[in-house]
Amino acid sequence: MTIHKEGYTSIALGVLFVFILNAIVHYYASESKILTWTTYILSAFILITLLQFFRNPKRTISPNEEHILCPADGKVVVIEETDETEYFQDRRLQISIFMSPINVHINRNPVSGIVKYFKYHPGKYLMAWNPKSSTLNERTTTVVESNGTEVLFRQIAGAMARRIVWYVNEGQSVEQGKEFGFIKFGSRVDVFLPIGSKVDVKLGDVVKGGITVLGELKHEV
CATH class of the missing domain: 2.70.70 (Glucose Permease (Domain IIA))
Known part of the structure; x- marks a missing residue:
């Protein structure tokens, strides 16, 4: 299974958002374990959602004109x-x-x-x-x-x-x-x-x- 070309930009923006979000949390609230782990979970959810949405599974098509x-x-x-x-x-x-x-x-x-x-x-x-x-x-x-x-x-x-x-x-x-x-x-x-x-x-x-x-x-x- 691959990622569809229509997802490249959305996934790149998602990765950028997750990177910025984690950087902000680590800089301003690194001592808060709850906030840190909440950010990790949210980041994983965003990336997994984007990857599964733009997945491009390999399929064998059997054409039939009827x-x-x-x-x-x-x-x-x-x-x-x-x-x-x-x-x-x-x-x-x-x-x-x-x-x-x-x-x-x-x-x-x-x-x-x-x-x-x-x-x-x-x-x-x-x-x-x-x-x-x-x-x-x-x-x-x-x-x-x-x-x-x-x-x-x-x-x-x-x-x-x-x-x-x-x-x-x-x-x-x-x-x-x-x-x-x-x-x-x-x-x-x-x-x-x-x-x-x-x-x-x-x-x-x-x-x-x-x-x-x-x-x-x-x-x-």
Whole structure:
């Protein structure tokens, strides 16, 4: 397991903060054992939290053009038909994955294909499980055409997440299971599929990005 590149700056700032904090405590309050050990524990907690959050576990991806792979680690919180109003302007099957601060926050392409649409939306920072977060929060929308069928997936910032990172652009060819982005400190990823697509997960399932199969794609005519 390695550390993801998006974590380098945050971890460096964390190390700097811990160094300064410990230096201040040792200089001004070295005789207080309680304060000293409290500082040690807090420092260890900060560094361990940052390291686990930005971890990048090695995964073996098994591409399959009929499958929709899970785009993120987390828990399935929504499986429902809904109106997708930004791109499709029709009814779609929505599957949402909630990513807690303890999950790996790498986002992976659920299908292979060509990026037909991409847009970044600045916005609010409602709790990621709030239904309105899909349209009001900071987010990105990506549409990939896979064998004639378009799949939309959306990164949504949460109350803690204040930075969404993406690595895709319109016209780009993407590979199933490869990284398309990263969201820092808690968030959600929505996937919109054609109505009638087979779903292989249920509400409450714990899933892994690039590993768990969300379902099978129904090709549109």
